[in-house]
Amino acid sequence: MKHESHAELAAALWPDKKDVPVKLLTCRHCGRRNRVQVPKAVLEPSRCECGACGQALFLTPEEPLTRISSSAYEHSLDRSTLAALKALPGFPALVRWLMSNLGERSLRLECLSSTVMCGEAQFPELVKLLEEARHGLDFPSQPTLFLSESPHANAVTFGTEEPAVIVYAGLLDHLDDTEVKSVLGHELGHLHAEHGLYRTVALVLAGGSGLLGTVGQWLSFPLQKALYKWMRCSELTADRAGLLACRDLSASLGVLMKLAGGHRPGTRQRTKMKLAPFVQQARTLAKQEESSWFDGLLAMLLTMNQSHPFIAWRVMHLLEWVEHGNYLDILSGHYERAKNPVAA
Template sequence: MKNESHAELAHALWPDAKQAPVKLLECRHCGRRNRVQVSRAILDPHHCECGACGEPLFLAPGEPLTGIASSAYEHPLDRTTLAALKGIPGFPTLIRWVMTQLGERSLRLLNLSSAVLCGDDQFPELVALLERSRQSLDLGLRPTLFLSESPHINAATFGSEEPWVMIHSGLLDQLDDTEVVSVMGHELGHMHAEHGLYRMVAVVMASGTQLLGTVGQVLSFPLQKALYKWMRCSELTADRAGLLACRDLGASLHVLMKLAGGSRPGITRRTKMQLAPFIRQARTLAKLEEDNWFDGLLATLMTMDSSHPFVAWRVMHLLEWVEHGNYLEILAGHYERAKRPAAA
């Protein structure tokens, strides 16, 4: 599927150009505040220059977001649901139990036993895409990369001390390289935000109370629901990281559309999936939830047992961040930096 041109994407996102949002962005070179149309900043950032000094307003494509903290792009729902999760009685006990009984070693051994370990001599092309994402986000830690056979568009990240990324082969069938970079950035966002430990606990919880024994029987229900709620919200943070890694809104949106409808031969030989109707679908969802609280409640109930939110909900939140959040401020070099260790 050939992605839209900049003009087609602009029309898909903002059919009425006059209604495209506008932001005030400070030039990192001279401090002058510039009024920038979001559509131009997103689709043609190379030609956005400061009106005072003439320097580029935005970082160059692929230029690292030096020292960026995960909190700079963390979704508020991720932060609040994780805080609520940590406050549930019994959660610290479960964390200690999982790390004592399982740790990360068992899951890593499972990957080594059933998937392909990628490196310089095994699928270096895929490793290069991961490295491209890692450098864009300026992450020092290099995760291990595994390739797993599966027809589904999917990827996963686990581990905290020695994190790894698992890519499903079906993803490579349906996404181009820029879209794969977006997925890689999504997974690295989980790693950067230190989601790995809690996601591993969620996997253990989902495996049932037999694995957890008596502890699981007592704690599983409230913790499992709280873990799933947090996992759904953590995906919104990771989606932002994916966009920051590829810096191509069209690619990130196409990934989400393909997650919803796929891009298999039976689809591509019949039609070209259009992004504009899909975006209208997400904006319709946003309006329904805004106008009627019961629709939002229904969505919550329908996803209660799911680790991922509805795709259209993810599109809605990503677009809201691009249009009204701090996405462009980050690309303009204004973001929270991670604290560096004090010198000895």
């Protein structure tokens, strides 16, 4: 999204100067509290210095978030819906049965037989982007990367013993490198936050490629509903990881916009898709949330049997975290660290 300047983007995201969010951040060098305007901090972090010691308030894009714990960025809805899913009678037994009878091995074999495994000799560009995302998040293990032919702009993660990320080729048509890095960071976030087991279960139930397509035939309704709901809420945690990996808000929002509207030649020839009106669209949705009918709609959308709707909702939650959550605290070096780096 390099066509929109910092100034244009700031004006689009925070049109009313009175409403520009402000945050108090502690300098990691001298401990002094600094009052910073969120737009400047988010869009031009390298220009933010501590008022007392003059050193950089934020880590540079190249500095890793050393030993960051996934709890540092886990969304509360992800945590609560996973707890609800795990508490459902029959779910732990189902997980055990599936993993011992089919497990991630079946998915890995499917990848090896029908996609292209990436490495130093095969799509090294893609592997380099994954490595950059892994470095940024200080993610300890190296998942296998597969490229799969598909017109859809999508990526999938599975596995706990030998985690894997599958990038659908359509994604590379739609996104630039920073945006792809954001997607790979999103997928690493799923693994980091230990979504691997339950996403593997969902994939196995769906027969591999259709994600949630056939899962309904296997599960009782409450179980199905709880699994869909958690799957969707887990996206909010992973979106945060994507932003922490690329540290470029316009790239993370650009990915979501392109997931919603595509970026095919037919679209590109006609008009340049702009982030500003799309963000306004998400803000309109956020305002609706304040009215009570939205709760019913939210519940319905959360359990819908589709793979990627609800994108404006993700935009809204990501912006909310940037403005009022701990995104900037993390980038200024203040975050929860993993107790055991190996088990991060």
